[in-house]
Amino acid sequence: MVKKILNQIGRDIRFRDKIEHIETLPSREGTYQKVENLPPNIQNYLENNGIKLYQHQSQAFELLRKKENVLITTPTASGKTLAFNLPIMEELGDDKSTALYIYPAKALANDQWEVLKDLEKELGLDLKPFIYDGDTPKSDRPYIKRHSRLVLTNPYELHLILYWHHQWARFYRNLKFVVIDEAHQYRGVFGSNVAFLIRRLRRICKYYGSDPQFILSSATLANHQEFSQKLVGKPFQVVTQDTSPRGEKHFILYNPYKKKSDLSVHQETQNLFLYFILHELQTLCFTVSRKMAELIAMWSKKEIDLRKPKLTEKITAYRAGYLASERRLIEEKLRNQELIGVTTTNALELGINIGSLDAVIISGYPGTMISTWQQAGRSGRRKNDSLVVLLAFQNALDQYFMKNPHFFFDKPHENAIIDLHNPHIIQGHLLCAIHELPLTKKELEEYFYGDPLLLEEAERDGLIRNNLHKWMYIAGDNPAFKHGLDEISSDIFRVMHSGRLLERMERSQAYREAHEGAVLINQGETYTVESFDNKKRIINVARRSVDYHTQVLKEVDIKVLEKIENRQIGGLKVHFGVLEVREDFHKYKLLNYRKVLGTYPLDLPPLKFETRGMWFTLPSHLKEVLEEKFTGDDIFAGGLHGTEHALIALFPLHVMCDRMDIGGLSTPYHPDTQAPTIFIYDAHKGGIGLAEKAIQVFEELIKSTRDLITTCNCKEGCPSCIYSPKCGNENRPLHKKATSYILKKMMQEAESGQLKEVIGEYQKPVKVKPMAATAGSESYIEFDSVDKLKCRSLELMESEKLDEALFLVDNALDMQPESWELLKIKGQLLDLKGDSAQGVEYLSKALQLKPSNLQLSYLLSIALYHSGEYLEAKLNLLDIIKKDPQFYNAWYLLGVILQSQGDIPGAIQYFSRVLTLNPDHEQASDSLRKLL
Structure with missing residues (x-):
């Protein structure tokens, strides 16, 4: 069926001209391996359920038996969960041992709780598994603390309850395993915070005399050893080879912008979704927002009701915000094939069990290759053939993949970045750790790589004091409530709607997205900012449906404070160091699509912060060369600016991050370098390790950026190459030809040192002529009424x-x-x-x-x-x-x-x-x- 549909799509006039590439990933037989000396209950469980362990599952089992910390980094649906659950169950045969499972999402914890309860029953164990999070009833909590041997939670809850460790003494004393599932989610600011949270957990375990093994389950990473070491602070053995069976998977790269079309990418998505459903392929469609998930489901239900009414009730949306019971019902119906089409956000990307699907549609590149393959892995589990379609948006990254399919399919996996040197993150967790237990200088160095100078400010503020060579917390509050895991700074704004907290934002995000007059999108709903109280850090919004959006404009100034590293890449010298960034958000625009409706001033104090960044200089004579070769205004500045935009656009291709995590500046002359300079920096106070990693992959970044510019068919620049949606200078000046020339020269230097659509045979229908109303009397000559x-x-x-x-x-x-x-x-x-x-x-x-x-x-x-x-x-x-x-x-x-x-x-x-x-x-x- 899948191959038949694939052939039909290739011939269908609606789709055929927009298919950039079809990659067929071959099927594969599984490789199996027994584990010796299994306990009778586990052996019987495997035999009764007809389960044979894959080789990589057996490898993980044996490593855990040897008391190693293990990272299992294999693709979606390869059996990672069973690989660690069985050895944990073997150890928990001891009636005192405990285990802690940490999940990044509540839905995933709920799903795995059901799995663990079934496993407990079939193995005849008494584990009393429970979820402990913000939704756990207060009446259940004392029982869980006293009796549960297997607790499932999330990092946010763990962050808040570590202080109450004395109530969990039994649990921590007997803790044998800590499982961190979907570990690749812990990167950037969030991952760096969680890394110190895990160190706080290890410190408490040591206090109670335990030293648990850590198990990380992750999608495939380029830097798995570095990542696991930084996240937990211990050495790991890594299981990387996937030995599970796989059906043939056909992967289509679909570019709505390949040919001129009147359809938006969302309409194209709906057409493909509808096509698959009409051909009765069970399909999961990933969308960019909750609102779009709902709209595509609604559009499809309306049309399917006319064409195949029996399928109407088999289509639904799935997203965060639904009741847990509603989500579980949808998951169950997907597993049982009672639903044929589901539209979703990335809420179904994680490892929730929804069975085997025929097709997956991914509307817009999800931002990382890991997410892309996680979503694609939702189709064709085990030996079933399957189909995946990735639709490109009109941005540089999506379009790069369309033009370079070999890079997409052959690309090495991304680097997940955790930074352990951000002083603002460290200080927050130090205060939490001291609140949990008095801290010694040895512990400061062991868990927090710390310098006592980091604590001087807290001592001056009367939060802690040093008593007998130990720091003690003397303030009356809980610092965990002040220091969020998604944040670096404590300078947090609260966005309020009708007296209810809508979300929290760091100051930089508030300036960018929630300034006075801004249009703010939250969970698919549109709000306008009514007031912005800079002193109280409160932003009041009203829910409104408006036909415009806002874009803030800013001026950036950078000072080089410290050079940490230089790297010579051929003839190109790249620097890394500490920068002082000043951002002045001075006005904003109201826009209807690209039409400017008005520009308004902002009265906000400038942001100033230290961060880490990389920069490189270009020869001054390049200005004369460009002005001789090309025509136009601001050729040199436009070329530098375009180069900066394009490099930042493809930055996430090599270093796993969001485009908003990176800032940039280009200038024909910078006083600190005394030369034309391009800066790329971490857009977070103190830095989070992104620019530092970029130096290591800079040659690849230059090459992919040059490829992007040369394969884009536009003449003067467009959103697919050098335009940036977050440019604070209104995408001016930009010069595509100068950009291409600069990148060409950079690549030469780096290498020099080796270091309306065509319908085809069908005619377009003639315009439909409207039915004319009755003409009325023909005798009127004067028109006085x-x-x-x-x-x-x-x-x-x-x-x-x-x-x-x-x-x-x-x-x-x-x-x-x-x-x-x-x-x-x-x-x-x-x-x-x-x-x-x-x-x-x-x-x-x-x-x-x-x-x-x-x-x-x-x-x-x-x-x-x-x-x-x-x-x-x-x-x-x-x-x-x-x-x-x-x-x-x-x-x-x-x-x-x-x-x-x-x-x-x-x-x-x-x-x-x-x-x-x-x-x-x-x-x-x-x-x-x-x-x-």
């Missing part, structure tokens, strides 16, 4: 004298501006004249005044179709048919739209329905005859 003007304008419209008709209806609207009939006529006239977008505006106004008029709604659908708003037209028509299934012209226009998009089977179905309702419909008959 609205009725006379209206009637004469209809006559002129029928005679195709559109300009004259429009002149008359405008006169009539001057007299009756709220007449829905006049608004309707003007909308029709504008549509017929070719100004369909304006026609939509007037017909929409008319429909607001007369919402129950189906004929008016139909005319709006025609104008929407003419203006290229196919999805809106389809949704409008589906609503008409729902209210009046006999409205055959609505069925006909649906067929026309599907034909224009290349969906010939759907068009045939709708044209046939028209002839069932009205056998004399000539247009439907002609259209059907041509298609058949």
Whole structure:
């Protein structure tokens, strides 16, 4: 079935021209290996369930028996969970031993809790497994602390309860294993915080006399040894080889921007999702937001209800925000194949058990290769063939993969970055650790790589004191509540809606996204910032639906404070060190798409922070070379600026991070370097290790960036290459040719030292001609009333004298501006004249005044179709048919739209329905005859 669908997609006129590449990943047989001397209960469990252990599972089992710390880093659905659960169960045969499982998401903890309860029952153990998090009822907590031998939690809860370790003395004293599942999630600011949280946990375990083994379960990483060592602070043995069986997987790279199209990437996503469902492939569709997950599910249900009604109830959305019981029901229905199509955010990316799916659609590159393969791994578990489609957005990273499929499929895995040297992160965890237990100088060095100078400020502020060579916490609060795991700074703003906390933001994010007047998106909902209290750090927002967004503008200044490292890459010298960054957010723009509606000043104090960054200089004579070769304004500055943008755009290709984690500055002259300079820095106070890692992969970064620029077909720069969505200078100046030349020269230096769419054979349908209203009397000569003007304008419209008709209806609207009939006529006239977008505006106004008029709604659908708003037209028509299934012209226009998009089977179905309702419909008959 999967191969048949793959062949059909390759021939289908809607999809074929946008397929950049199809990669077939071959099937593979599994390799199995027994574990010797298994306890009878585990041996029986395996035999009763028909389970044979894969070689990598047995390898992990034996390493854990040898008391090693183990990192299992194999792909999705390779059996990582069983690989560590069984050896843990063997050890927990001792009726005192305990284990702690840490998950990054509550849904995953809930899923694994069910697995562990079943395992406990089948193995005949008494573990009393429980989840302990913010949702755990207070009445259950004392029992869990006294009796549970297996506790599942998350880092946020552990961060808050470590202080209460004396209530968990039994548990910590007997702790044999700590499992950190989905460990690759712990990177950047969050990962660096969790690394110190784990050190605090190890310190408490040592206090109670235990030294647990650590088990990390992770997607494949490039720096797995470095990563595991930094996260936990102990050496690890690594299991990397996947020996599980795999079915053939067909991976399509699909580029909506390869050919000019009237469809958005979200409409393309919905078309593919619908196509798979109509062919009864069980499909999971990953989207960029909660709102889009809901919309694609809603659009698809409306259309499927007309074409295959039996499937309508088998489509749903899944996202965070649903009740836990609702999510579990959807998961169960996916496993049991009661659902055929589910749209989701990355909430289903993690290892929740949802069974084997036929297809996965990934709408937009998720930001990391790890997430991409995690999502792709949701299809074709075990030996089933499967299909994956990655749709590209119009940004540099997505488009790079489309143009360089070999890089996508052959790319080495990413580096997950944890930074253990950020003083602001260390200080927060030091205060938490001292609050939990008095801290010695030896512990400061062992767990926190610390210098006593880090604690001087806390001593001056009266938070701690040194007593008999131990630091003790003397303030009356819990520092864990002040220091969040997702943050570096304690300078936190609270975003409030109607007195309720919506979210927390560090100052830099608040300036960027929640300044006064900003449009803020939270969980798919739109809010506008009503007030920004800089002293109290409170931002008040109101929920509003607006047709614009905001973009903040800033000026950046950088000082080099300290050079830590120089690296000579061929003829190119790259520096790394400590920088002082000053960001002045001075104004913001209101935009409707790219149209600027207004620019407004901001009165915010500048941000100033120390961080770590890399920089390199270019020869000054390059300016003259570029100005001789190319024409335009600000050629040199535009080339530098474009180079900075493009390097930052592809930075996450080599170092796992979000684009917002990185800042940059380019300048034709910098006083500290006395040369043209480009800076790339960690956009977090103190730095988080990203720029430092970038020096190690800088040659690869230059090459991929150069490839990006040369393969982009635009002439002057676009969002797919050198435009940046977060540029504080309005993407000015930029010069694509100068950018390409600079990157070419950089690559030469680095290497010098070795260190509307074409339909094909189908004709586009002719524009649908709107049904003219009754012309009225032909005897009017003088137009001294609205009725006379209206009637004469209809006559002129029928005679195709559109300009004259429009002149008359405008006169009539001057007299009756709220007449829905006049608004309707003007909308029709504008549509017929070719100004369909304006026609939509007037017909929409008319429909607001007369919402129950189906004929008016139909005319709006025609104008929407003419203006290229196919999805809106389809949704409008589906609503008409729902209210009046006999409205055959609505069925006909649906067929026309599907034909224009290349969906010939759907068009045939709708044209046939028209002839069932009205056998004399000539247009439907002609259209059907041509298609058949």
